[in-house]
Amino acid sequence: xxxxxxSPTHLIKTRGQQVTLRCSSQSGHNTVSWYQQALGQGPQFxxxxxxxxxxxxxxxxxxxxxxxxxxxxxxxxxNALELDDxxxxxxxxxxxxxxxxxxYFGPGTRLTVL
Amino acid sequence: AQSVTQLGSHVSVSEGALVLLRCNYxxxxxxxxxxxxxxxxxxxQLLLKYTSAATLVKGINGFEAEFKKSETxxxxxxxxxxxxxxxxxxxxxxxxGGSYIPTFGRGTSLIVHP
Numbered sequence: 001x002x003x004x005x006x007s008p009t010h011l012i013k014t015r016g017q018q019v020t021l022r023c024s025s026q027s028g029h030n031t032v033s034w035y036q037q038a039l040g041q042g043p044q045f046x047x048x049x050x051x052x053x054x055x056x057x058x059x060x061x062x063x064x065x066x067x068x069x070x071x072x073x074x075x076x077x078x079n080a081l082e083l084d085d086x087x088x089x090x091x092x093x094x095x096x097x098x099x100x101x102x103x104y105f106g107p108g109t110r111l112t113v114l
Numbered sequence: 115a116q117s118v119t120q121l122g123s124h125v126s127v128s129e130g131a132l133v134l135l136r137c138n139y140x141x142x143x144x145x146x147x148x149x150x151x152x153x154x155x156x157x158x159q160l161l162l163k164y165t166s167a168a169t170l171v172k173g174i175n176g177f178e179a180e181f182k183k184s185e186t187x188x189x190x191x192x193x194x195x196x197x198x199x200x201x202x203x204x205x206x207x208x209x210x211g212g213s214y215i216p217t218f219g220r221g222t223s224l225i226v227h228p
Contacts, residue, residue, distance in 0.1 A: 035218075040220075041220055041221070042118075042204050045218075056215050090157055099216075107156055
């Protein structure tokens with residue numbers, strides 16, 4: 001059984017650029033959630049996708065967008081990068097969109113915006 | 115609105131001593147509650163979760179937590195700390211109703227001294 005994988009591991013961008021982060025969910029999971037974890041903080045929920053539809057969204061501006069593909073892998077896109085977007089971006093998959101479901105986290109993508 | 119407060123950004127214990135990490139929550143509806151552990155440069159791993167069944171929840175690695183509605187608390191304990199328990203611990207709440215939007219605490223760093 002393959003766990004949650006994320007790519008790339010590290011990324012450096014400059015302010016104003018766009019970035020795409022990728023996540024492959026655990027085998028058999030149809031739900032993917034994305035989180036932003038700033039240094040020294042807890043993860044903040046960005047959004048969740050369940051069977052290719054957005055299933056909930058946190059307090060993030062529209063320049064944070066996502067996609068989920070038929071194989072349930074997912075992308076997080078961030079446009080017009082700002083310095084405050086520097087963070088660890090975590091992806092988590094689960095077997096359904098339920099609130100009590102166990103989420104399995106990937107190792108994250110460390111984004112640095114200069 | 116839901117929120118989580120983790121008392122103490124750092125907790126230091128000796129190996130073999132009791133571990134107590136505090137978490138208080140606020141929620142307008144019955145909550146689902148979670149504890150996660152994060153080792154350096156890794157994603158989060160679920161330790162245990164409360165989803166309205168037994169109030170004393172046992173998790174992995176010898177950890178357990180007790181849901182106390184009257185105190186709005188969900189403290190994490192382990193009878194005897196091990197060096198390998200040194201990590202960052204996060205408490206999270208997810209409302210049992212409404213859209214799926216989990217809220218994480220800011221985390222508590224557990225330091226274990228030999």
